Amino acid sequence: xxxxxxxxxxxxxxxxxxxxxxxxxALVAVSGELDIATAPQLLAAVAVLAPPAASAIAIxxxxxxxxxxxxxxxxxxxxxxxxxxxxxxxxASPSQRVVRVLELVRIAEIIPIESSLEAAFxxxxxxxxxxxxxx
Amino acid sequence: MLHYPVTESAxxxxxxxxxxxxxxxxxxxxxxxxxxLPFVSAAVERDEPVxxxxxxxxxxxxxxxxxxxxRQVEFVDMESAGRNPARIIPVWHDFxxxxxxxxxxxxxxxxxxxxERTAPEIAECQRHxxxxxxxxxxxxxxxxxxxxxxxxxxxxxLAAARESHPHVVEDGKRHASASYCGVxxxxxxDRRPLAPPHEIQVERAFDARDVTSVRRDVxxxxxxxxxxxxxxxxxxxxxxxxxxxxxxxxxxxxxxxLWRDDDSLVCEVADAGELHDPLAGRSLPAPESANGRGLWLxxxxxxxxxxxxxxxxxIVRMRQQLHRSP
Numbered sequence: 001x002x003x004x005x006x007x008x009x010x011x012x013x014x015x016x017x018x019x020x021x022x023x024x025x026a027l028v029a030v031s032g033e034l035d036i037a038t039a040p041q042l043l044a045a046v047a048v049l050a051p052p053a054a055s056a057i058a059i060x061x062x063x064x065x066x067x068x069x070x071x072x073x074x075x076x077x078x079x080x081x082x083x084x085x086x087x088x089x090x091x092a093s094p095s096q097r098v099v100r101v102l103e104l105v106r107i108a109e110i111i112p113i114e115s116s117l118e119a120a121f122x123x124x125x126x127x128x129x130x131x132x133x134x135x
Numbered sequence: 136m137l138h139y140p141v142t143e144s145a146x147x148x149x150x151x152x153x154x155x156x157x158x159x160x161x162x163x164x165x166x167x168x169x170x171x172l173p174f175v176s177a178a179v180e181r182d183e184p185v186x187x188x189x190x191x192x193x194x195x196x197x198x199x200x201x202x203x204x205x206r207q208v209e210f211v212d213m214e215s216a217g218r219n220p221a222r223i224i225p226v227w228h229d230f231x232x233x234x235x236x237x238x239x240x241x242x243x244x245x246x247x248x249x250x251e252r253t254a255p256e257i258a259e260c261q262r263h264x265x266x267x268x269x270x271x272x273x274x275x276x277x278x279x280x281x282x283x284x285x286x287x288x289x290x291x292x293l294a295a296a297r298e299s300h301p302h303v304v305e306d307g308k309r310h311a312s313a314s315y316c317g318v319x320x321x322x323x324x325d326r327r328p329l330a331p332p333h334e335i336q337v338e339r340a341f342d343a344r345d346v347t348s349v350r351r352d353v354x355x356x357x358x359x360x361x362x363x364x365x366x367x368x369x370x371x372x373x374x375x376x377x378x379x380x381x382x383x384x385x386x387x388x389x390x391x392x393l394w395r396d397d398d399s400l401v402c403e404v405a406d407a408g409e410l411h412d413p414l415a416g417r418s419l420p421a422p423e424s425a426n427g428r429g430l431w432l433x434x435x436x437x438x439x440x441x442x443x444x445x446x447x448x449x450i451v452r453m454r455q456q457l458h459r460s461p
Contacts (some may be wrong), residue, residue, distance in 0.1 A: 011347070033347075036346065036382070068376060069432055086255075
């Protein structure tokens with residue numbers, strides 16, 4: 001809800017946390033609202049991930065409550081940039097609300113996506129994901 | 136006259152290697168079958184792909200007549216797929232690309248306008264009909280017939296069909312439409328003013344600093360007007376996408392207006408931008424493209440979207456019907 005006393009400058013609630021999942025796997029947990037204002041934070045967080053510490057990157061969307069076309073483009077850019085550094089990246093476990101938006105733009109034609117983290121890391125372990133469209 | 140016996144000679148068996156877009160005039164359900172059944176049956180006999188996008192009752196009537204042959208026909212529920220007429224061209228795009236490379240002529244029946252359509256819906260259906268000529272100009276061998284019910288539609292709607300279709304079929308005969316205005320009428324339609332708003336409930340300006348609060352204003356206003364949560368979320372995202380377009384392409388700022396119109400909530404974003412591609416938002420960009428998904432999303436999130444060019448800029452007007460089953 002808009003606070004009538006809030007200043008005009010508005011930043012949506014957003015957080016991105018990177019953790020080491022072992023064996024060259026990195027988990028990027030994104031929460032809150034991924035939009036035109038917060039997309040640069042996701043790009044910055046993923047930009048520093050590269051092999052050998054991060055050969056397989058799963059971007060966990062389970063705590064994401066909102067995504068817009070800028071956020072979708074940030075996911076696309078992040079996955080492709082990871083691929084160009086030799087890492088595989090995949091988007092995983094979006095919530096129902098976010099899935100609706102991702103499906104409308106036919107996300108599986110743009111970036112690899114899985115409904116769970118387990119499936120995402122399994123696919124990263126078996127596929128050669130290079131940032132091109134998967135699925 | 137309620138019923139035209141359309142003979143198969145209206146639809147020649149030799150397919151031209153071009154997009155054909157015919158308005159077919161008929162009266163009532165019997166007239167519909169007489170006008171459409173020969174076209175569909177002939178396509179089935181030639182073993183060509185055929186997609187029929189009509190109201191469910193019309194689909195049932197066709198299925199009854201076609202019998203087992205209806206298994207060779209693809210059906211799309213126009214009431215749901217075409218609720219927002221801007222979503223119909225994507226249906227035909229998918230049909231054409233699904234059968235691309237099959238080497239066969241393609242056939243379609245699309246009935247976007249029925250008597251219960253509202254005035255703004257009909258305006259967008261007419262824009263859609265004109266845009267088809269542009270969207271599929273290079274589609275090769277694709278014959279699309281658009282049935283118009285003379286028994287149920289007003290005279291101005293029937294006259295507009297003659298302007299948006301290069302050919303018409305009436306009294307069983309196909310001929311060039313004397314009043315066809317080609318792609319020229321797209322630009323004219325895009326500049327036709329929209330009906331003025333009813334009592335405006337919320338009005339505000341936005342720029343790059345506060346664009347993300349636009350969607351919050353839409354969400355709270357929609358909730359106060361009893362729009363279901365999921366459909367309010369859809370409208371809020373659509374408004375946000377339109378506002379972001381204003382930031383990126385519309386001079387960096389815009390104005391939001393919200394009001395209630397009969398049984399719909401209406402949300403309008405206006406800016407100083409200029410529209411360049413009349414087909415924007417009716418196809419998805421290539422997977423590697425960074426842009427072009429905003430208007431596509433808007434079209435798929437709302438019941439009706441009207442995009443217009445005015446002397447002062449561009450307008451995106453989005454509607455969500457209240458108390459509608461999802």
